[in-house]
Amino acid sequence: MTNSPNTPLLDTVKDPADLRKLAPSQLRQLADDVRAEMIDAVSQTGGHLGAGLGVVELTVALHYVFDTPRDRLIWDVGHQAYPHKILTGRRDRMRTIRQGGGLSGFTRRGESEYDPFGAAHSSTSISAALGFAVANTLSGAPGKAIAVIGDGAMSAGMAYEAMNNAEAAGNRLIVILNDNDMSIAPPVGGLSAYLARLISSREFLGLRDLAKRLARKMPRPLHSGLRKADEFARGMATGGTLFEELGFYYVGPVDGHNLDHLLPVLENVRDAAEGPCLIHVVTKKGKGYAPAEASADKYHGVTKFDVITGAMAPAKSGPPSYTGVFAKALMAEAERDDKIVAITAAMPSGTGLDKFQQKFPKRSFDVGIAEQHAVTFAAGLAAQGYRPFCAIYSTFLQRAYDQVVHDVAIQNLPVRFAIDRAGLVGADGSTHAGSFDVTYLATLPNMVVMAAADEVELVHMVHTAALHDSGPIAFRYPRGNGIGLALPETPERLEIGKGRVVREGRKVAILTLGTRLGEALKAADELDAKGLSTTVADLRFAKPLDEALIRKLAATHDVVVTVEEGAIGGLGAHVLTMASDTGLLDAGLKIRTMRLPDVFQEQDSPEKQYAEAGLDAAGIVKTVLSALRHNSTNVTEGARA
Template sequence: EAALPGPLRDHARRARQLVTGVADAGGTMFEDLGFQYVGPVDGHDMDQLLSVLRAARTRSTGPVLIHCCTVKGKGYAPAEQSADKYHGVAKFDVSTGVQSKSRPNAPSYTSVFGKALSKLAEADPKIVGITAAMPSGTGMDIFADHFPKRMFDVGIAEQHGVTFAAGMAAGGLKPFCAIYSSFLQRGYDQIVHDVALQNLPVRFAIDRAGLVGADGPTHAGAFDVGYLSALPNMTVMAASDEAELVHMVATAAAHDSGPIAFRYPRGSGTGVEIPEIGEVLEIGKGRIVREGADVAILSFGAHLSESLKAADLMEAQGVSATVADARFAKPLDHALIRKLVKTHKALITIEQGSQGGFGAMVLHYLAGEGLLDGDLAIRTMTLPDRFIDQAAPDAMYADAGLTATDIAATALQAANVYPQKMGVLGEPL
């Protein structure tokens, strides 16, 4: 208590008196705040720890704080010596600690982001990076290797990270706030009031978009498209492959008129050629990737590859499909959407996110323009309205009903074409 500043010491003493009714001021800071304090205890001594827990359960009459001291990975040297590994593990060799992960054919989206941001920062000293205790998980460790004084890890404090980024933007810097989709939810109040309301150019790099496999539903990036698209002043992008991600990093760096976000999945990319420097995309403009005549598939984000596979399946049924990459959920590419609905029997939207996201934005636009009043068949394909249990990402998307076969079946049904059999790509139909 003696180490506390005078005003805080007085407040703590009064709090203790209020909570415990005891006027003397002995004990720790925790006791001054009304907690019964026990410890420190060796958290690795199970006999001692269990006896302390039993005693706390039987004797306590109010809140208890048990102070345990532990060592990360105690007893297993590779875990003890690693600051960030073994938080979640794949199969590994116990004697060496080497994790046996399959070697991807393409770099991860996370590493592509880190390298692209570092490259841009070489030419632009205003670019700074912020993360909330996940430097390696977001690729900010790559940025920190190049620019250690321009990367800020705020710890597990997403709310502070967002407001910190807002302050930097207000001061004329270009902050890239890199936080997982499901973790950014914690800072939503700050996104609304400290960033969007002030119209400050904070760049949100949103990793773990969509279903994430081994981390399960707690880490699935299902909701960011909806919760960000609802906000005035916000620009919302999604990368369909790693080359597009490089373009979106460049686009975000160049976008100074307000907040902008771009989302990308966990895991490896699709294997496309990655540009050295990204090109700045025109805000609110998508692109047509494949021309067809009958059905239009409008994909937002990394399900573009599945959409192209679905188009191949439909081609085998004699149905020609246009496939477009929306790039933006906000602002929408109105000209592209109008073109698709005017020249096709059906429009299917695809996204790696929940209901109320990209598909809802498209529906809202179509309804407002009177484009739902005719014969257009439209389907919005999203994650289902439930949490999806942990599995391999492909299995999770199958559970979600978002495979190429699901997309093709939905599109054919919308176009009133009913195939005798729908197989997977590469199998006879």
């Protein structure tokens, strides 16, 4: 725990209205105070650090120049909004961020009127801001919409789709391109700042408007030529030709850490009569905190750390992470098969493919924040005889569902989907929970869907997927560490659609999918102690189901309970459908399905989240006892006492 930083000017600012009472000369100190407060808060809680540090001055300037919340400030991705939270009345809760009952790690509409649009995935800000701007235009309401996009989000096609339609917003829409990786056109000292102020100034825009009106009176070829000459001249001087072609007036690049440069440009754009405008701001991730500046990737997301040294709390020793197990298993498969390639969408370290890339640089592809492209790119590779593994978090694969359907499943192409962060993920909350992948994949013809119960099963599933050339196949695994099993030297090829009985019993059958197997075994111990002999089976496959195993257990046990860490419509729904189609229900089968509740669960530790969902040993025991108390057959999906 560190001592609270000295922040005398920030202590006087409770919200942006207080900020706007300050003199411009005071904003530098305010930015320093905000940076110190953010570093101290995140050092105690963990969270996203580098991106927020890079936008401190920009955040101060935006709230100073624009009349928030009337002017709608929309942050892309959302993890760069910590300074924004500090300045918008949430400073006293910053040390609760990403904890149960605390502040969200992203922007969230229900948290503050200064968060007009929630964000946690990327590249949505311009579309949303366009909606706000057009709504204001249609209703005659005052206010502009300002989208702050960056941190890789411009690699996604949705950003350009929105920009291509931005003309409808007129001058109500302003896009801030937060360029914090590699500047499209690097700022060069005072000249760059002068040019940005010049071309955004009222005088320049006034002369430009006069020239445009005069040009309209000239013959069409000359009018068109003058317009192109204007765009070409400004493009040569400042960059930004692409954005001009998309209908934006481009201003920049501007040093995003120099308030003397930022303020006049933002003021000029605020007051401009031009159409939509894009300001290219160059920032540095981790700005103002030496350890974060030196290692942007390491300090993008952090655990608790020492402010003085930058040293993070040491990771707890224990079994390797599921992500690490996947990466190691995939590299072993790639050693045996030179047709295996790996694809990720801007998450090489998060998916473990950074290690694969080091070993197989020509067979590893990071496509940026472009999950749709990643999936269809993988489909193209598969159509040409390669064996692509597309490693994407469950929550991000949702963004490419159309491509999974049309480009992979309909064509029955053998793309391998490695689905990381399956199930509940804790501090990142509902936006990052892997709740829906079994539901949205198992509905598709030709798709095989597996879920690893432990790290050994994950190794087997990687091997099984590598050898599966008859169509698409997916395997899911959670965030966090395995349970400590020794990894097999030789992986096993699993028979498609076949589960395994882990524990034999006679009265109760618990069928699990994924890592709830451990809790099911604990529940079986408790039930056995009550005289209820319990079988536990790991189905392994949500699709195709092991119908023979399910029928056998249904015929020999009084009650069957399915347990999964996914949303309604997944394993339990498929088991009930099978039971209906095959006549098991007519035979009086008593069945209960357990899955995640039909709500977006709030952030907390995964253990607390699963307990809240009833998917722990206690919840399983309670469901079994409730089912056995009913004398009549009761078939219900999702029923839990």
